[in-house]
Amino acid sequence: MNNYPLITIVVPVYNANQTLSKCITSILNQTYQSFELLLIDDGSKDNSLAICEAYASKDERIRVFHKNNSGVSSTRNLGIQMAVGKYVCFVDSDDWVDADYLETLNKHMQPNGLSVCQLTINNYRRDDNFLLSFTPKQAQISVLDSNGMHGFPVCKLFDLNLIKKNHIFFDEEISICEDLLFCIQYLRYEPSIISYSGKKPYHYFRSLQGATNSRFKYHTDFDQRFLSETEAIRKCKNFLLPNIDVYKACKMRYIKAAVNTLRTLEANRCQSSNLYSNLLSAVRKNCFDYVFSPYGVKSSKISVLASAISPSLELKIWHLVN
Structure with a gap:
């Protein structure tokens, strides 16, 4: 060259x-x-x-x-x-x-x-x-x-x-x-x-077999790497520019990540973990803030509401849609 x-x-x-x-x-x-x-x-x-x-x-x-x-x-x-x-x-x-x-x-x-x-x-x-x-x-x-x-x-x-x-x-x-x-x-x-x-x-190329979506299916051997989404958003906080709207956007993105991680834990029958309890508490505390925020598509808002009611219900809805 x-x-x-x-x-x-x-x-x-x-x-x-x-x-x-x-x-x-x-x-x-x-x-x-x-x-x-x-x-x-x-x-x-x-x-x-x-x-x-x-x-x-x-x-x-x-x-x-x-x-x-x-x-x-x-x-x-x-x-x-x-x-x-x-x-x-x-x-x-x-x-x-x-x-x-x-x-x-x-x-x-x-x-x-x-x-x-x-x-x-x-x-x-x-x-x-x-x-x-x-x-x-x-x-x-x-x-x-x-x-x-x-x-x-x-x-x-x-x-x-x-x-x-x-x-x-x-x-x-x-x-x-x-x-x-x-x-x-x-x-x-x-x-x-x-x-x-x-x-x-x-x-x-959208595939349900990719890592992002395959974590929501039932697995015999659970891979802990499937739980890293909330950790990624937590690490994002270290690099946010100082602005109230940036912080709010990150908080709402964390709630979406929490729902995805709850769906993963539910699919892999890990409901008894401390992580499950902590994430469910965060979703229930912030679900209405997420729904009425300018962030997130309609399907994500529905998922947050469903997960706040029951992560098991939200997982069933996800499988029906996908």
């Missing part, structure tokens, strides 16, 4: 042989071409690594890394460490992007800034016609709000210098909402320009 790329794209890969080629091809077909692509295999047991190496042999912009399986956070962190671009963005290996993904993000990016777009659920893209500019405090609220720009690491273009200078990495002890925590940390250092576009060039 003769010239340093402007953008580094990091793709964590784990047992993704069915979707990986579509993902990589969509990235290589970008209209904006000043990028490098880091494919980081997290100890896949299928032929994902071979697919990565086959693409790298044909395109010098691709670099492949292989590591022992240790989770998506450590995989993304390795990508950050190995990146040489000015900016960095993320794509998940079971998703794909339209040709204007990088162009959309880069168009509104400034040094020490943050550029954000929206995502499309699966195939049917319908852009929204807006371009918003946020202050860092407004951005933290939006990231915490289910109606806002979310805490996904994808659909965002970060300044790599700001990340490395402030030692911002994904928390490897958190398995749920580690990406939200990362975004809140990034915004703590007050990016200069924060742009949010209504375009939706990122295609997110």
Whole structure:
């Protein structure tokens, strides 16, 4: 690679042989071409690594890394460490992007800034016609709000210098909402320009088998990592900008996390734990504040109310809907 790329794209890969080629091809077909692509295999047991190496042999912009399986956070962190671009963005290996993904993000990016777009659920893209500019405090609220720009690491273009200078990495002890925590940390250092576009060039593949949703199903062997969402929000509090509305948004996001964790405990028959009692008390104490707050989508408000009545009832409703 003769010239340093402007953008580094990091793709964590784990047992993704069915979707990986579509993902990589969509990235290589970008209209904006000043990028490098880091494919980081997290100890896949299928032929994902071979697919990565086959693409790298044909395109010098691709670099492949292989590591022992240790989770998506450590995989993304390795990508950050190995990146040489000015900016960095993320794509998940079971998703794909339209040709204007990088162009959309880069168009509104400034040094020490943050550029954000929206995502499309699966195939049917319908852009929204807006371009918003946020202050860092407004951005933290939006990231915490289910109606806002979310805490996904994808659909965002970060300044790599700001990340490395402030030692911002994904928390490897958190398995749920580690990406939200990362975004809140990034915004703590007050990016200069924060742009949010209504375009939706990122295609997110929604699966009930992913870690976020699979925790709500009944498990023979319970994984304690499924309980890390409330811990992630608690850690977010350490990086909030001093503003009453930011604090309120974080408090309401904690109540949503508490409902999700109660649903997890209920699904795994752990109702007798102290965590269960403490979270249920918090939900019941704050349920009406959440329902009448400007934060959260309608379905989340219904879930909070149902959980305050009975987490068992809320779990049954979730299974019916999903």
